[in-house]
Amino acid sequence: MKQITDLGIAQLSDAYRAGRLDPLTVTHDHLERISSLDAAIRSYLMVAREPALAAAARSSERWRRGRPIGALDGIPVALKDNIDVAGLPCTAGVEAFRHRVPTLDAPAYRRLHDAGAVVLGKLNMHEAALGGTTDNRAYGRCINPLMPDHTPGGSSGGSGAAVAAGLCVAALGTDTMGSVRVPASYCGVYGYKPSHAAISTAGVVPLSFTLDTVGPLARSAADLEVLAATLLQAGDRLAMPPICAWRGLRIGRPRQLDSVDLQSAVAAAFENLLQRLAREGADIVNVDLPAWDPPRARRAGLLVTEAEGAAFWERQLGTGLGGLSGELAAMLRYPATAGLAKIIAAYELIEAVRVDCRRAFADVDLLALPTTPQTCFAHNSVPPVNQADCTALANFARAPALAFPLATGGLPASAQLLAAPEQDRRLLALAAAIDGLRD
């Protein structure tokens, strides 16, 4: 029998509509589950128990009257702790922000709220969103619910872990070089990174204005589609007709993937996916992205992120960067010593990769890549340097990307599909087809 925490947005809404369940019960159930499980997982930094119950009671009342206010009415969600909610602490995973309480809501949160979502609390993350393990020294190490002592990935590790463990139906994360999709991959859930600026990043503690995006994680592509419909800012005027089926789609596989050191289980699962898509009628073609040398591009992205992140954190904390870990402070100090020429060259490489992707999308509907080159790894091992090599491509291209799990014999792998910039709704219309791949 399915537990409440196995249900998706449509199923919960149907149950609310039919009176089989109500938001207060479901919210209670999630809070109970957080109480019993999250001491070990450490996905929540703060549980907003009383506000959540009050919101759930109001939602229950609306459903009782048959007047839900939006597509997310009564759906329990949680937010990465770099997304401002007025009156709740928002730390960005940084010690210096331990007592920071914003007075304004982030528009992305506001959209969820206004669609009726019940916010359960704020989620653990890698310090300042710059890193891939969510082993947060100030606020605790987040654990992957699929495997003891393994990382959920990062930087939105709490978001991936909470969704995977059924501690919320969906979560918001942020994604600068892969920070939504890496945890989605390691935790076996679904993640969506929008086109640059397609979901508002206002009221979100920034890292890199060039690469930052806000995006949801959930337990199905269908749920991501519903969340995106709420979260996406205007853009319909720019969208092409949606694509709803694999048949006739041209899907590009970048040749440069051959130079990424993929774990054999990941490589096999990805090739299986491409064969499956071909059987479903898609046309799988090789595409060339000559400027995309994955490790070089990753280093360029990291340098730009560090330079832009340093500008923000130095404005906040002064050049001493007090209240950041030594490791983070050292990363943020690196660009000034690297020098202007290297930083300009990094921006140039990102631009060249973007132009390559633009050219590719004139020829194909979608690009397909593995999400991470590996499955999740133990917290006590050395993080692979290439974790974000495949995800950062979408940030460079300013393109939307949807990551979804691939079955393996063991821990889940993950693939992502990218569409041309601003074609978010077109990509998300494939949600049912993506969920259909589970069958």
Next chain:
Amino acid sequence: MKQITDLGIAQLSDAYRAGRLDPLTVTHDHLERISSLDAAIRSYLMVAREPALAAAARSSERWRRGRPIGALDGIPVALKDNIDVAGLPCTAGVEAFRHRVPTLDAPAYRRLHDAGAVVLGKLNMHEAALGGTTDNRAYGRCINPLMPDHTPGGSSGGSGAAVAAGLCVAALGTDTMGSVRVPASYCGVYGYKPSHAAISTAGVVPLSFTLDTVGPLARSAADLEVLAATLLQAGDRLAMPPICAWRGLRIGRPRQLDSVDLQSAVAAAFENLLQRLAREGADIVNVDLPAWDPPRARRAGLLVTEAEGAAFWERQLGTGLGGLSGELAAMLRYPATAGLAKIIAAYELIEAVRVDCRRAFADVDLLALPTTPQTCFAHNSVPPVNQADCTALANFARAPALAFPLATGGLPASAQLLAAPEQDRRLLALAAAIDGLRD
């Protein structure tokens, strides 16, 4: 009676098809005109007389057989001297490049060539494309054919002057913050700046990889549409249905224009245009671009341009920058002394302006702005600092823009229409409606 040099692309093609004219005669006529007029105008740095006559003879032969090879067969064009043609000198207006002869063609030139265009030569420009007067110390001062001793604008000043004086039918320029549209404005002709990367910038001496574009100038919007059809790289997959008439269009007027110091003749001509468009059935609405403080944004664009330009020129010439004018070398040295924080802040402002424009284009089909705040001015006067304030917006937004002349009592003013990024064909489909405004 019309002179040959008054004819546009469609008229010339019709005359070639009907046998009333042939490309060799037309090319001869242009070369004669260059011989007699350009000593005073100084728009050409190099006239490729023999190759042009040979190409024209081949084109004439094709037309005689009724087999033109493309939409530009036998059309005399010229190229700004920062666009490579194998075997022809390409100086970028820089003394250090006086003897530079590239061995590869720029793809943008190649597309014109392959469509049958006859290249008459290479055109004067502001040194290194960084400046707005085309008073080139190394290669001579280019004059505006509309007014003795006045600047044609820059940096593609030779392109504007040659098109206005009938020394070519169309010309290619480059546009980083307005370098196609400023000369189009001052010289009373039409200029088109494409979406970022929509026309290849390969084989073009770079200035700013973030802002550079290549675009044509011509004597009608209809001619720009034909040129764009040849020059634009793949992108049809991304385009919305074209818009061909003013009726029902939503056209946004940025509120921030109120802070731009417009000459009264320019302001009046622009307001007349908006009234005319409203009479034609367009819906003129105010839009807000809060991050676009025009002078501040211009300074940010200039700093990014100088930083990216310095990276290129130091790779070419070493840190001594020998072979550049002292003025240009000083501009390129400025970013290193300004410091990293200011440069990152400049990138951030450009990004914020881009995001504002993205939001605006979710609400309107087009943005309308004056092209330059002023009409052309005397070479011996101090150039206004705000020349590129209105043009740089499209470079920041990565959006296509089409500039067209507006009649005044005296020297021509100019307006531009911007569309959302990648909607180039949609914008260009308005060409007939734009040309119709002359009536």
